[in-house]
Amino acid sequence: MKILVCISKAPDTTTKISFTDGDTKFDESGVKYIVNPYDEWYALVKGLEIKEAHGGTVTTVTVGTAEDEATIRKALAIGADDATRIDVKPEDGGQVAAEIAHFAKEGGYDLVLLGKETIDYNGSQVGGMLAEHLDMPFISLAESMTINGTTATLDKEIIGGIQTVEADLPLVVSCAKGMAEQRIPNMRGIMAARKKPLNVVPSSNAAKQTSFEKYALPAPKSAVKLIDPNNMDELVELLHNEAKVI
Amino acid sequence: MSVLVYINSNGEKLAKSAFEVVTYAKKIGEVTVVTNGKADDSKLAQLGKYGASKILVDRSFDGIDEQQIMRMVATAAEKVGANTIIFSDDLIGKAVAPRLSVKMNAGLITGANGIPKDDGTVPVSVFSGKAFGFVKVNTDKKIIALLPNSIQPEETGSEATIEEFAGNAGDTRVKVKETKLPDGDIPLPEAELVVSGGRGLKGPENWALITDLAEVLGAATACSRPVSDSDWRPHHEHVGQTGVAIAPNLYIAAGISGAIQHLAGVNRSKVIVVINTDAEAPFFKAADYGVVGDAFEVLPRLTEAVKKFKASN
Ligand SMILES: Cc1cc2nc3c(=O)[nH]c(=O)nc-3n(C[C@H](O)[C@H](O)[C@H](O)COP(=O)(O)OP(=O)(O)OC[C@H]3O[C@@H](n4cnc5c(N)ncnc54)[C@H](O)[C@@H]3O)c2cc1C
Ligand SMILES: Nc1ncnc2c1ncn2[C@@H]1O[C@H](COP(=O)(O)O)[C@@H](O)[C@H]1O
Numbered sequence: 001m002k003i004l005v006c007i008s009k010a011p012d013t014t015t016k017i018s019f020t021d022g023d024t025k026f027d028e029s030g031v032k033y034i035v036n037p038y039d040e041w042y043a044l045v046k047g048l049e050i051k052e053a054h055g056g057t058v059t060t061v062t063v064g065t066a067e068d069e070a071t072i073r074k075a076l077a078i079g080a081d082d083a084t085r086i087d088v089k090p091e092d093g094g095q096v097a098a099e100i101a102h103f104a105k106e107g108g109y110d111l112v113l114l115g116k117e118t119i120d121y122n123g124s125q126v127g128g129m130l131a132e133h134l135d136m137p138f139i140s141l142a143e144s145m146t147i148n149g150t151t152a153t154l155d156k157e158i159i160g161g162i163q164t165v166e167a168d169l170p171l172v173v174s175c176a177k178g179m180a181e182q183r184i185p186n187m188r189g190i191m192a193a194r195k196k197p198l199n200v201v202p203s204s205n206a207a208k209q210t211s212f213e214k215y216a217l218p219a220p221k222s223a224v225k226l227i228d229p230n231n232m233d234e235l236v237e238l239l240h241n242e243a244k245v246i
Numbered sequence: 247m248s249v250l251v252y253i254n255s256n257g258e259k260l261a262k263s264a265f266e267v268v269t270y271a272k273k274i275g276e277v278t279v280v281t282n283g284k285a286d287d288s289k290l291a292q293l294g295k296y297g298a299s300k301i302l303v304d305r306s307f308d309g310i311d312e313q314q315i316m317r318m319v320a321t322a323a324e325k326v327g328a329n330t331i332i333f334s335d336d337l338i339g340k341a342v343a344p345r346l347s348v349k350m351n352a353g354l355i356t357g358a359n360g361i362p363k364d365d366g367t368v369p370v371s372v373f374s375g376k377a378f379g380f381v382k383v384n385t386d387k388k389i390i391a392l393l394p395n396s397i398q399p400e401e402t403g404s405e406a407t408i409e410e411f412a413g414n415a416g417d418t419r420v421k422v423k424e425t426k427l428p429d430g431d432i433p434l435p436e437a438e439l440v441v442s443g444g445r446g447l448k449g450p451e452n453w454a455l456i457t458d459l460a461e462v463l464g465a466a467t468a469c470s471r472p473v474s475d476s477d478w479r480p481h482h483e484h485v486g487q488t489g490v491a492i493a494p495n496l497y498i499a500a501g502i503s504g505a506i507q508h509l510a511g512v513n514r515s516k517v518i519v520v521i522n523t524d525a526e527a528p529f530f531k532a533a534d535y536g537v538v539g540d541a542f543e544v545l546p547r548l549t550e551a552v553k554k555f556k557a558s559n
Contacts, residue, residue, distance in 0.1 A: 013487050013507045017376045037488050093354065094347065119487055119510075121372050121379075123356050128312065128344025137419045138312055140341040143481065153423070157482060158310065159254070159261075159337050160433035164424040177474075177488065178481045209353035213367050214380040218513075224520070224530050229539030232551035235519070238535060240555065243517045245496040246439070246463065 001056030001147075003047045004109040005080065006100060006126065008062060008090070009071040010036040010119045019215045026120075026215070035071045038115025038175060040078065045180035047113050048079045050147060057081045059107075063090045063099045069198065076193035077185035083196070088203035091211070093125030098206030100126070101133030110169045111152075116141055116176045124174070131172035139171060143178035247275030250328035251298070252319050254338050255285035256308060261436060263334040263392075265296050265399035270392050271332045272297030272402065273361045279406070280322040282315065282415070283308035287408050294406030296399055300326070301406050304413035311418040312341035318413030320349055325411070335391035336435060343391045353383035359396040359493075359514070374487050374510035393514075394435050395493040434483065437466035440494045440515075442485065444470040444508075446501020446522065446541055450478035455545040456500065462552045468492070470502045486511035498548075500541040504529025521545065 011017075012032040020027045034040075047058045060075045060083040062068050072083045086103055090096045104112060112134070117124040124140075131138030141157040150169050155162050157176060185193075227235045239246045249271040253264040271277045279293050282304040290301050302325070304318050319342065323331055331346065333339035335356055347354035359378070360369035367380035368390055434440065441460040443453065460467045467483060474484035485492055487507040493514035500521040502508060509532055512518070520533035521544050530536045537544050 011373075013510070015373075017373045019377075041488075093344065093356075097344075097348070119374055121357075122374060122491070124340045125344045125347070125354055125356055128341055129348045129354075132316075132345040132348035138341060138345065139420065140312070141337060157337055158425070159257075159436070161425060161427035162482075163422060163426070166421040166423055167419055177484065209347075209351075209385045210355060210381050210383050212379045213365075213382050215372070216378045216380075217376075218378070221532060221534070224533045224536040226536045226538065229537050229544050230547070232537075232544065232547040233554070235535060235537065235548065236551045236555045239496065239517070239519070240559075243496070243534065245517050246552070246555075 001050060001054045001111065002107065002109045003050060003056060003058045004104055004107065004112045005039070005044050005047045005058060005060045005075070006062075006112070006114040007039045007044065007060045007072065007075050008036045008115070008118050009033040009064065009068050013037070013119065017217070023215050024213070033071060035074050036115050036118050038117065040075065041182040042175035042177065042179040043113040043115050044075055044078055044080065045183050046145065046175055047111070048183075049180055050111065054147060059084065061086065061100055061103055063088060063096045065089055072198060073193050074185065076196045076198070077189040078183055079189060081196065083198045085198065085200050086203055087200050091208040093123045093129060094210065095206045095208040097126045097129030097133060099204060101130055102204040102206065103201065104130070104134060112136070112170070112172045114172070114174045116174050127172055127174040134172065136170050136172050137167045139165060139167065139173045141176045142173050143176055145173065145179065247330065248326050248328040249275040249277050249330045249332060250319065250323050250326060251277060251279045251332045252315065252342070253279055253281050253293070253334070254310060255281040255290060256283050256310065260289060260292060262399065263336060263394045263436065264293065266394065266397055267332050267334050267392055268293050268296040268298050269399045270361060270397055274330055278302060278322070278326045278328065280319055280413070282306075282318055282413065290408055291406060294404055295401050297402040297404060298406040299404070301408045302411040303408065304415060305410055306412065307415050309418065309422065310338050311420055312345060314415035314418055315342045316345045316349060318415045319346055321413045322411070323350065329387045331389045333389065333391045335393045339391045343389050347389050350387050351385060352387035352389045353385040354389045354391070355381050355383060356391040358390050358392045361397070371514060375491060375513040376510065393493065395438070395495075432466040434466050434468060434485070434490055435492055437492070438495045439463050439465035440468050440492060440496070441465045441498045442468035442470070442502060443473060443500050444502030445472050452542070453479070455541065459498070459545055459549045459552065462549055462556065470508050499529060500545055502529060503527050504532060
């Protein structure tokens with residue numbers, strides 16, 4: 001089983017968001033980057049579980065610059081066999097998907113796993129795009145997956161419920177909560193990661209299709225109105241007459 | 247300009263998001279809706295009232311397979327010459343829109359939360375609701391996925407023609423074995439009112455405090471991450487950075503501290519009510535209304551107050 005896991009970096013979840021250059025750029029000064037949680041906790045660990053059950057290899061792929069290598073090493077420390085970095089700054093989902101597709105086309109992967117979304121731009125774009133480039137089915141927001149021979153059975157989130165689906169490999173799957181249990185890298189894993197291959201390949205110069213022209217922060221909230229805990233009639237009255245939400 | 251809108255018409259009723267996307271598209275151009283399945287004409291005709299001029303229905307399949315829907319939407323776009331295609335940024339939109347983007351070479355904007363501005367940029371929600379971005383598409387064709395509850399549906403009082411059409415949806419490579427729809431529950435991303443509980447509620451045996459209030463309000467229920475991690479509540483109720491992101495009109499949070507990762511999923515709510523024993527809990531900074539008090543006493547009182555209000559209104 002050849003498994004490809006798409007790994008991106010994301011600002012640490014406690015990052016204070018601000019912008020520079022006349023609000024046209026995300027201010028990266030002092031920002032700590034982590035592996036995007038969905039990629040690390042669910043996509044990568046699911047890949048490892050499948051490898052442990054069925055044999056095979058887990059390769060990670062990242063579209064990014066040399067600055068991404070710390071997060072890539074973390075993925076190797078958790079247990080991926082090898083990593084590839086496509087050497088270009090990611091600018092939009094379309095570009096990232098085309099770059100990964102170019103790399104994955106010749107790889108003969110049985111499974112391509114991604115996170116549900118990156119937590120900075122929250123695009124949920126790359127998985128579906130990649131599936132179309134590779135002409136594979138795309139199972140989005142999977143919460144569980146088992147493999148039987150060349151068939152995968154998955155539970156995926158649908159509006160208001162859960163659907164159990166079955167499809168033949170190869171497949172592209174985006175992974176949501178429930179897919180796997182987060183793993184913490186141990187010392188041995190961290191040492192081993194230093195010796196694992198991190199291949200850098202040139203970009204295929206895929207074009208971006210969209211651009212962020214400007215950013216803005218939401219207007220600051222006005223101070224909270226405190227209500228006497230013994231007077232819930234007042235709260236209901238305010239929700240009805242002032243906030244007009246009930 | 248011709249604008250195409252995909253809607254899912256499978257449910258018992260059309261979802262509010264269907265009216266939202268039609269309203270949104272109407273602000274951009276002449277609206278054609280494309281859908282599939284067995285929905286009867288009277289149900290589809292409602293979309294006319296919100297500005298759709300034409301509705302194309304493919305009766306040959308009724309699933310939500312992402313490849314079939316993608317092919318059908320591409321066929322419809324060609325037929326009506328639409329360069330702009332609108333989806334609801336829901337679980338179907340998230341699976342279909344990216345595929346279509348590659349197929350049509352159309353730039354994709356997801357997470358849209360407002361109508362396009364005069365300079366052509368579309369406002370989107372980024373950094374898990376902590377900021378807005380304004381995105382431009384550099385291709386001729388574009389696809390926009392609109393977050394549920396971002397705009398209010400507006401009736402225009404017009405009428406739509408309904409036309410059966412062949413969307414060339416092709417085969418599906420994904421077999422549906424089972425669909426579980428818990429009945430009576432309001433899907434969280436669609437809900438206008440949400441009541442949510444955190445670790446402050448101490449255990450699953452106390453959840454009637456939350457569900458009773460939700461029931462009298464007609465609200466959906468949600469929870470913080472530790473609550474679903476401990477299996478007090480199902481996974482799909484977990485809101486936040488790593489859970490579902492929601493934007494209801496009203497979010498009532500009881501026994502939740504308001505960690506930044508929790509706020510990331512709920513900060514687009516229009517009105518936030520926080521109930522917490524700790525006056526210093528960070529959530530109060532993000533709240534519109536706050537009750538410093540014990541959820542075990544405050545929630546039953548609030549439930550009674552809502553009952554009283556409902557009875558007299
Ligand atoms: C990478 C990452 C991602 C994360 N993603 C998410 C996410 O998506 N969603 C999420 O929710 N969390 C997320 N978290 C966890 C988050 O940081 C917090 O730990 C979590 O939100 C805390 O949950 P809580 O408020 O229910 O519990 P606690 O922090 O334990 O707070 C309980 C609160 O209840 C109050 N309380 C206690 N008793 C009562 C009472 N009787 N009546 C009223 N109030 C009472 C307390 O004062 C306290 O404020 C994430 C963390 C990380 C590191
Ligand atoms: N630069 C990148 N390199 C590799 N994988 C990526 C990159 N950006 C996004 N992905 C993958 O695509 C998923 C969805 O990302 P997005 O479409 O940006 O929300 C992520 O969870 C990753 O698995």
